[in-house]
Amino acid sequence: MxxxxxxxxxxxxxxxxxxxxxxxxxxxxxxxLEHNLQWMQSFADQRGVKLAPHGKTTMTPALFRMQLxxxxxxxxxxxxQQARVAAEAGxxxxxxxxxxxxxxxxxxxxxxxxxxxxxxxxxxxxxxxxIHQLGEFxxxxxxxxxxxxxxxxxxxxxxCRNTDEVNALCEELKHRPQLQLAGVETYEGLIHGERAExxxxxxxxLVRDICLSLLERGEFATETVILSGAGSAWYxxxxxxxxxxxxxxxxxxxxxGCYLTHDRGIYEEAQAAVMARLNGHCCPSxxxxxxxxxxxxxxSLPEPGMAILNFGKRDAAYDAGLPRPELHFRPGRDTAPxxxxxxxxxxxxxxxxxxxxxxxxxxxxxxxxxALSTSHPCLTFDKWRQVLIIDDDYNLLETAExxx
Amino acid sequence: MxxxxxxxxxxxxxxxxxxxxxxxxxxxxxxxLEHNLQWMQSFADQRGVKLAPHGKTTMTPALFRMQLxxxxxxxxxxxxQQARVAAEAGxxxxxxxxxxxxxxxxxxxxxxxxxxxxxxxxxxxxxxxxIHQLGEFxxxxxxxxxxxxxxxxxxxxxxCRNTDEVNALCEELKHRPQLQLAGVETYEGLIHGERAExxxxxxxxLVRDICLSLLERGEFATETVILSGAGSAWYxxxxxxxxxxxxxxxxxxxxxGCYLTHDRGIYEEAQAAVMARLNGHCCPSxxxxxxxxxxxxxxSLPEPGMAILNFGKRDAAYDAGLPRPELHFRPGRDTAPxxxxxxxxxxxxxxxxxxxxxxxxxxxxxxxxxALSTSHPCLTFDKWRQVLIIDDDYNLLETAExxx
Numbered sequence: 001m002x003x004x005x006x007x008x009x010x011x012x013x014x015x016x017x018x019x020x021x022x023x024x025x026x027x028x029x030x031x032x033l034e035h036n037l038q039w040m041q042s043f044a045d046q047r048g049v050k051l052a053p054h055g056k057t058t059m060t061p062a063l064f065r066m067q068l069x070x071x072x073x074x075x076x077x078x079x080x081q082q083a084r085v086a087a088e089a090g091x092x093x094x095x096x097x098x099x100x101x102x103x104x105x106x107x108x109x110x111x112x113x114x115x116x117x118x119x120x121x122x123x124x125x126x127x128x129x130x131i132h133q134l135g136e137f138x139x140x141x142x143x144x145x146x147x148x149x150x151x152x153x154x155x156x157x158x159x160c161r162n163t164d165e166v167n168a169l170c171e172e173l174k175h176r177p178q179l180q181l182a183g184v185e186t187y188e189g190l191i192h193g194e195r196a197e198x199x200x201x202x203x204x205x206l207v208r209d210i211c212l213s214l215l216e217r218g219e220f221a222t223e224t225v226i227l228s229g230a231g232s233a234w235y236x237x238x239x240x241x242x243x244x245x246x247x248x249x250x251x252x253x254x255x256x257g258c259y260l261t262h263d264r265g266i267y268e269e270a271q272a273a274v275m276a277r278l279n280g281h282c283c284p285s286x287x288x289x290x291x292x293x294x295x296x297x298x299x300s301l302p303e304p305g306m307a308i309l310n311f312g313k314r315d316a317a318y319d320a321g322l323p324r325p326e327l328h329f330r331p332g333r334d335t336a337p338x339x340x341x342x343x344x345x346x347x348x349x350x351x352x353x354x355x356x357x358x359x360x361x362x363x364x365x366x367x368x369x370x371a372l373s374t375s376h377p378c379l380t381f382d383k384w385r386q387v388l389i390i391d392d393d394y395n396l397l398e399t400a401e402x403x404x
Numbered sequence: 405m406x407x408x409x410x411x412x413x414x415x416x417x418x419x420x421x422x423x424x425x426x427x428x429x430x431x432x433x434x435x436x437l438e439h440n441l442q443w444m445q446s447f448a449d450q451r452g453v454k455l456a457p458h459g460k461t462t463m464t465p466a467l468f469r470m471q472l473x474x475x476x477x478x479x480x481x482x483x484x485q486q487a488r489v490a491a492e493a494g495x496x497x498x499x500x501x502x503x504x505x506x507x508x509x510x511x512x513x514x515x516x517x518x519x520x521x522x523x524x525x526x527x528x529x530x531x532x533x534x535i536h537q538l539g540e541f542x543x544x545x546x547x548x549x550x551x552x553x554x555x556x557x558x559x560x561x562x563x564c565r566n567t568d569e570v571n572a573l574c575e576e577l578k579h580r581p582q583l584q585l586a587g588v589e590t591y592e593g594l595i596h597g598e599r600a601e602x603x604x605x606x607x608x609x610l611v612r613d614i615c616l617s618l619l620e621r622g623e624f625a626t627e628t629v630i631l632s633g634a635g636s637a638w639y640x641x642x643x644x645x646x647x648x649x650x651x652x653x654x655x656x657x658x659x660x661g662c663y664l665t666h667d668r669g670i671y672e673e674a675q676a677a678v679m680a681r682l683n684g685h686c687c688p689s690x691x692x693x694x695x696x697x698x699x700x701x702x703x704s705l706p707e708p709g710m711a712i713l714n715f716g717k718r719d720a721a722y723d724a725g726l727p728r729p730e731l732h733f734r735p736g737r738d739t740a741p742x743x744x745x746x747x748x749x750x751x752x753x754x755x756x757x758x759x760x761x762x763x764x765x766x767x768x769x770x771x772x773x774x775a776l777s778t779s780h781p782c783l784t785f786d787k788w789r790q791v792l793i794i795d796d797d798y799n800l801l802e803t804a805e806x807x808x
Contacts, residue, residue, distance in 0.1 A: 301531065353562070
């Protein structure tokens with residue numbers, strides 16, 4: 001839903017704690033965003049890999065611009081509408097990490113290439129049928145289209161399952177001069193469960209070796225060959241395996257999406273595993289910081305030990321663990337938010353409400369403010385038309401539009 | 405995410421089956437919307453109750469206007485931002501079915517009352533603390549505010565839990581002349597599980613009797629007294645119990661939200677129970693029809709029996725059962741969509757993808773189009789900036805903006 005803050009240019013600054021912003025509101029701490037940007041860019045620089053952050057997480061051009069300014073090589077997006085948003089935000093390299101299917105969708109990509117003739121745009125292929133369709137369409141528009149072959153995970157999602165399939169695509173591409181094979185892509189984040197680390201490494205080596213073998217066979221149409229993987233959970237392994245070769249034409253590109261805002265749920269957990277694997281070796285100092293919070297009011301205290309908050313599934317992700325209360329602030333009493341103890345926890349979430357369990361003697365009143373962290377930032381962002389970027393004193397710095 | 409259809413005013417009409425609309429897209433069948441509007445309005449008219457449809461479901465002004473034109477008494481909304489959208493769409497009576505908490509939120513309501521001086525606006529109260537805060541705020545703005553006492557469900561959500569609490573609110577309201585007690589509200593949809601029907605009826609009788617007793621004691625400040633309940637699951641019982649008295653000052657108001665689009669999940673199930681209870685007695689002919697579909701492309705067929713679709717949690721509700729494939733259309737081959745059999749079913753959904761299980765010999769190709777129905781329309785609507793209203797020939801009639 002929309003927040004309607006007053007004009008941030010007005011003086012003095014609009015302040016969250018002075019109740020100058022309707023709640024619920026989604027807020028981002030600028031200092032933490034900047035820390036995370038720096039952290040991941042340092043990691044990439046140290047490892048000799050490029051970053052094409054997955055923009056689908058936030059779909060917020062102001063954040064895309066921060067990522068590009070911090071040194072990102074390009075942006076990753078999920079579909080042609082999203083790709084246009086990134087191009088408008090200044091991305092000059094766009095990796096659409098999906099197959100481009102359907103005539104109206106191809107038309108959107110074609111329009112994008114027409115409107116941004118300098119744009120370095122890539123999309124994925126994983127079937128001869130799709131190559132045929134892309135070849136027909138972009139043959140008719142006479143626009144060259146760079147494609148990456150996707151190698152998938154068995155039982156997972158899109159992508160070729162074996163080298164025979166990859167070779168069949170290479171054959172088909174030979175008949176489609178409009179399509180330029182420019183690299184190989186995978187998404188290892190689909191591997192879960194037992195021996196996940198070993199299986200991810202094994203899969204990444206397979207993908208790298210496919211890329212090396214295509215390179216040796218002269219299958220690529222471009223001088224630079226993209227070798228891309230990595231969500232926010234296994235980027236350290238991707239960086240390791242995809243730089244473990246002696247082939248300067250290969251450009252390893254990581255596509256993490258959630259590092260920028262980070263979270264207090266599944267990505268906090270994944271990052272703890274990354275840090276344990278890195279074990280202080282060749283990584284930037286500090287760690288990623290959770291920077292996204294949803295601020296809400298206590299709407300009702302209908303029974304002892306139960307508070308109803310004025311936000312819900314309409315305002316925050318709930319698919320990977322419920323939001324977690326972090327801060328408590330009582331307007332008119334407190335000068336700064338207090339950290340919430342572990343015994344305050346969300347037990348249920350509905351469309352526009354959430355149920356908070358608290359100790360029966362908890363000091364909580366109707367219209368107290370709470371800040372909640374979330375798990376899985378993507379599905380919080382898509383609930384908001386604006387996210388509010390604040391400083392450490394809770395002053396509103398920028399109302400950033402999302403473009404879903 | 406946004407669809408970007410070409411201008412619907414162009415001739416000939418933009419057509420979904422001619423692949424003139426990028427997919428995924430959320431579409432609504434105009435004929436079914438009109439049927440549902442008519443059905444529910446007839447029900448309300450026959451039962452002598454008023455409709456204030458819950459606008460939070462769709463947050464689509466074009467649909468609000470249809471609901472008002474079909475005879476709705478007013479609109480229900482969840483918060484002051486939503487209330488403004490409904491006022492802008494022409495609602496003259498707005499029931500904000502929540503407590504209004506927090507200074508910035510009260511300011512939004514105050515601005516709304518200032519901008520729409522003729523607006524008949526109601527919000528809920530369930531605590532003396534909240535009455536105190538509302539009294540202070542609206543005392544200072546010198547705006548009268550109509551409030552309904554909410555009676556809640558034990559273990560449920562907001563609302564008073566017993567008559568003592570209700571009486572305490574009435575006492576507190578006597579000291580707050582700015583606040584005008586205008587009725588009693590409940591949301592019975594929180595009652596689930598064993599003996600649900602009997603417990604819902606019992607709860608509704610309690611709420612009605614509280615209202616009658618307050619009326620007898622002269623607690624209401626308004627001539628007309630609102631007695632409101634009903635989501636989309638128990639509206640028949642609410643209509644029955646809330647009209648079962650001989651007090652002309654009481655206006656029974658139902659607030660169903662999901663009847664307009666209906667669904668093929670939890671609301672289809674709830675409606676089947678309504679129809680069974682009505683048993684053909686005093687109800688309109690026919691039944692509600694599922695009118696919301698998400699249209700998508702087959703993006704990949706990576707393994708036998710597995711299709712990956714180009715939509716996900718970013719495009720459709722998934723909290724009350726996964727979307728259900730309904731129609732299959734192959735551009736260039738088919739002239740009309742074919743109904744999908746039960747053995748095609750969604751098995752998983754991710755942010756931007758969904759996994760469809762199909763028979764190994766299923767006739768399905770990359771870039772085939774599928775239409776999926778959903779369960780729980782609210783959480784599909786909030787994923788879209790526009791929904792596309794189509795006719796029965798899949799021509800685009802209107803691109804309707806959502807206002808979340």
